[in-house]
Amino acid sequence: MAGKTVSKFLKVKSSDEVLALIDRLHPLPAVEVELAAACGEVLALSVVAPESVPHFSRATMDGYAVRARDTFGASETLPAFLETAGEIKMGETVTRRLEPGTAIGVPTGGMLPEGADAVVMVEYTYPLDDKTIEVTRPVAPGDNLLREGEDISVGRELFPGGWRLRPQDVGVLAALGVTRVAVRRRPRVAVISTGDEVVPVGASPVPPGKIRDINSFTLAAQVEEAGGVIGLRKVIADDLALLTDVCRQALEDHDVIMLSGGSSVGVRDYTLSILEHLHDSELLAHGVAVRPGKPTILARVGEKVFWGLPGQPVSAMMICRAFVLPSLERLQGRTSKHAAFAVNQLNAVLARKVPSVHGRTDYVPVLLSSAHGRLSAEPVFGKSAMISTLAAADGYIIVPEHVEGLDQGTDVLVCLFSGPGKAG
Ligand SMILES: Nc1nc2c(c(=O)[nH]1)N[C@H]1C(S)=C(S)[C@@H](COP(=O)(O)OP(=O)(O)OC[C@H]3O[C@@H](n4cnc5c(N)ncnc54)[C@H](O)[C@@H]3O)O[C@H]1N2
Numbered sequence: 325m326a327g328k329t330v331s332k333f334l335k336v337k338s339s340d341e342v343l344a345l346i347d348r349l350h351p352l353p354a355v356e357v358e359l360a361a362a363c364g365e366v367l368a369l370s371v372v373a374p375e376s377v378p379h380f381s382r383a384t385m386d387g388y389a390v391r392a393r394d395t396f397g398a399s400e401t402l403p404a405f406l407e408t409a410g411e412i413k414m415g416e417t418v419t420r421r422l423e424p425g426t427a428i429g430v431p432t433g434g435m436l437p438e439g440a441d442a443v444v445m446v447e448y449t450y451p452l453d454d455k456t457i458e459v460t461r462p463v464a465p466g467d468n469l470l471r472e473g474e475d476i477s478v479g480r481e482l483f484p485g486g487w488r489l490r491p492q493d494v495g496v497l498a499a500l501g502v503t504r505v506a507v508r509r510r511p512r513v514a515v516i517s518t519g520d521e522v523v524p525v526g527a528s529p530v531p532p533g534k535i536r537d538i539n540s541f542t543l544a545a546q547v548e549e550a551g552g553v554i555g556l557r558k559v560i561a562d563d564l565a566l567l568t569d570v571c572r573q574a575l576e577d578h579d580v581i582m583l584s585g586g587s588s589v590g591v592r593d594y595t596l597s598i599l600e601h602l603h604d605s606e607l608l609a610h611g612v613a614v615r616p617g618k619p620t621i622l623a624r625v626g627e628k629v630f631w632g633l634p635g636q637p638v639s640a641m642m643i644c645r646a647f648v649l650p651s652l653e654r655l656q657g658r659t660s661k662h663a664a665f666a667v668n669q670l671n672a673v674l675a676r677k678v679p680s681v682h683g684r685t686d687y688v689p690v691l692l693s694s695a696h697g698r699l700s701a702e703p704v705f706g707k708s709a710m711i712s713t714l715a716a717a718d719g720y721i722i723v724p725e726h727v728e729g730l731d732q733g734t735d736v737l738v739c740l741f742s743g744p745g746k747a748g
């Protein structure tokens with residue numbers, strides 16, 4: 325019976341093979357956004373600095389612009405005497421030169437005159453009269469100033485295409501005067517739960533035999549957390565014609581369909597049949613050598629991505645995390661390597677042995693705690709038909725295909741579900 329079932333999966337792939345298929349998806353077209361809305365977006369093109377920042381040398385302390393060599397050897401007991409040559413105002417374009425033996429007052433951020441190569445902080449100067457100051461500490465060239473181009477030099481490649489912009493990156497673009505940014509359109513995702521037994525969450529009481537829809541909530545929330553846009557969320561009965569119709573419509577204005585339930589090999593598992601009814605569809609994977617979530621389907625419908633996810637809540641969520649989210653990253657011009665970086669990871673020590681079999685990648689939820697100054701990862705075992713196990717976990721570890729279990733005490737990398745969770 326088991327052998328028969330396995331043979332019904334049409335295109336079993338390893339997790340690496342599925343990631344390689346994902347990397348071959350075509351990124352979505354670029355759109356322009358205002359800089360103020362660019363944080364979190366993914367750059368469609370690389371950014372090369374069109375100019376230097378700062379584009380003039382500026383003071384970083386309040387004080388006097390000087391020639392460093394005029395201050396060499398200066399001390400409290402043997403100060404250097406410099407002739408004052410006026411003051412630079414904040415925001416002023418300075419055209420005059422600093423002559424040897426002179427000092428010009430300058431505020432933090434003020435432009436430095438040509439000839440100045442350092443700033444003496446005002447704390448280390450004393451006015452002798454209105455024409456002369458004493459300098460009681462020497463400065464070296466470059467002290468207390470930012471040279472032209474020291475922050476960003478013209479022509480420097482700042483970000484490659486596929487870079488997801490963070491607040492500090494937006495700051496770099498602001499400094500360069502970039503007002504609009506070409507980014508990848510965010511993927512629009514339809515999340516559909518199927519099953520005659522699945523009822524909307526509002527159903528109360530739920531008759532025996534039926535269960536409330538969990539997956540559309542966990543899946544949509546994960547997609548949104550990863551920057552995708554949910555265009556449709558629906559529960560639909562196991563009705564092939566209806567399901568096909570809803571998918572066909574959803575394909576018109578969504579980039580990705582996630583259909584949970586019906587991806588296995590039971591008589592009412594319609595996902596493959598739906599695909600057969602959709603124009604220009606190609607089955608890329610049916611069955612992935614992972615646990616949980618083996619009954620996973622990946623297909624292409626035209627340029628759109630179709631995911632058939634297992635109905636079990638843990639499996640649906642883990643497959644979403646391991647493969648669907650990387651596919652959304654890919655549609656934004658990133659690769660599975662980038663996607664791996666997008667996952668927050670922590671090092672921890674495994675608190676208990678984790679069994680696993682050769683030839684299958686295992687995703688094992690873990691709970692983190694602090695022990696003797698190190699993080700300890702306690703596996704959270706449970707059936708994939710449950711959901712509370714994941715709520716009790718901070719993240720998961722991956723036991724690779726060719727590793728047969730991990731011993732207690734092994735150093736592991738924990739992929740966090742969202743933020744630092746309870747471990748912080
Ligand atoms: N003979 C075999 N049976 C099963 C296999 C197999 O290889 N051979 N694989 C098992 C595994 S593993 C999983 S996972 C499930 C996947 O099945 P489907 O993707 O076809 O999903 P369903 O049968 O529709 O549902 C499975 C399970 O999940 C519940 N479910 C479905 N949708 C939701 C939802 N939106 N919210 C909450 N729970 C949901 C559903 O009621 C079922 O209990 O197949 C195994 N069987």
Ligand code: MOO
Pocket residue numbers: 615616617618619634636638639640708709
């Ligand atoms: O793959 Mo199933 O998702 O192990 O429960």
